[in-house]
Amino acid sequence: MADQPGQLDLFRERLPAKPYHTDDLRAGLQVRSAERAALARYIQPNGPTHRFWLVYDIDRPGAAIDWSDRGAPPPSITAKNPENGHAHLIYGLKTSVRTASDAKSAPLRYAAAVDCALQRLLGADLGYSGLICKNPLHPHWQVTTWEPRLYTLADLDSWLDLKPAQDRRKRLPDYGLGRNCNLFEQLRLWAYRAIRQGWPDFEQWQAACLDRALMYNAGFAASLDHQEVRHVARSVAKWTHQHLDAASFSAWQAVQGRKGGKAKGEAYALLRAQALRLRSDGVSIRSIAKELSVGTGTVHSWVSTKR
Known part of the structure; x- marks a missing residue:
């Protein structure tokens, strides 16, 4: 499927003002302007108070395409490691989720339920912190854009089973949102x-x-x-x-x-x-x-x- 530059342009526009980034995870993270950080292999896609992108780390060959076999919604962007086939799947949200603690709890819990359910459906790494991802703007990765439209939480919900999260008295899983x-x-x-x-x-x-x-x-x-x-x-x-x-x-x-x-x-x-x-x-x-x-x-x- 041919790349559609609209999603990549939006990814660049939505970067935090001074995102974490690095070319080598072993060397640690740096903080610089978005323009400079966009040149790095790895980058912080979301700031600390808003979630524009839901990102999932898939550590298995075929990660960039087997979401379809699992009945998951098409990612907005996939960034695949050409050496082992592992990938980050990135879903763009039409309206960002406010993650600061002054956010309304009900919408945040709903977003968290969607995030956790999609993580399970994709078989993503539950230990992934979500702080940085493979930068789809960097030529090292094999990048494909799949879904040109941005998702609402309701769009994603229609693909998922949220029954485990419906009882608000129960604690959500300790991963993702x-x-x-x-x-x-x-x-x-x-x-x-x-x-x-x-x-x-x-x-x-x-x-x-x-x-x-x-x-x-x-x-x-x-x-x-x-x-x-x-x-x-x-x-x-x-x-x-x-x-x-x-x-x-x-x-x-x-x-x-x-x-x-x-x-x-x-x-x-x-x-x-x-x-x-x-x-x-x-x-x-x-x-x-x-x-x-x-x-x-x-x-x-x-x-x-x-x-």
């Missing part, structure tokens, strides 16, 4: 409890969140890039520091100490808002009750009543 979702959830739930231990100033709190995020990230088979982890840590630190403080917590404790009557005031409203946010993100009622130190009945009434 699943790592982004899991890191945010783990860090956020930890932060709700940890900030109560001394109510630190923001710089100290942000450092603590980053340390914890790095620890969680180290547990993934393929870690996220440090810059992505920093974005998640800063976002969680900023939100919790702004919305959870000693005064609000003391008011909440006072409300909890009352016997009978209806809980009132800002503390009650804050807790209910937190419960609604957690529930909208798919957290179970039991887990919300544990995190907020309230009864499951209270949480159920909060999320079931419109006000």
Whole structure:
């Protein structure tokens, strides 16, 4: 199939401003302008806050063409190693997926479910970090463009089985975009409890969140890039520091100490808002009750009543 330069031009246009790149993976990565980086054999296709391309590492001969035998959608671009037939399959998205931790959780989880399912269908390397890929702009690789149109997540979904990811109470796999979702959830739930231990100033709190995020990230088979982890840590630190403080917590404790009557005031409203946010993100009622130190009945009434 003849190459169609439209996809390659778009790949070049969508490069991060200063992507990681290298000609030799053993020599480590460099950071330079996109124009300079585009000349390297390997390059970073996505920045830390947006995913324009879903990239899969296929380590077997015939990797650039056997996606059809597996019933997978045609890649936008394949970049094949001429020496062993291994390849990177690159799928272009019409609308980028925001991966920063301030992104809405439902769209990110949907994108992660699509990403993980496509990875399984293709038989891709689950340990691939996704940070850099074979640069389809470099002449060393055998490059083919297959699908001229960009995909929506719904387009890709139609080729896949997403049933394993439909239960939002279950953790996504720790690869692909699943790592982004899991890191945010783990860090956020930890932060709700940890900030109560001394109510630190923001710089100290942000450092603590980053340390914890790095620890969680180290547990993934393929870690996220440090810059992505920093974005998640800063976002969680900023939100919790702004919305959870000693005064609000003391008011909440006072409300909890009352016997009978209806809980009132800002503390009650804050807790209910937190419960609604957690529930909208798919957290179970039991887990919300544990995190907020309230009864499951209270949480159920909060999320079931419109006000």
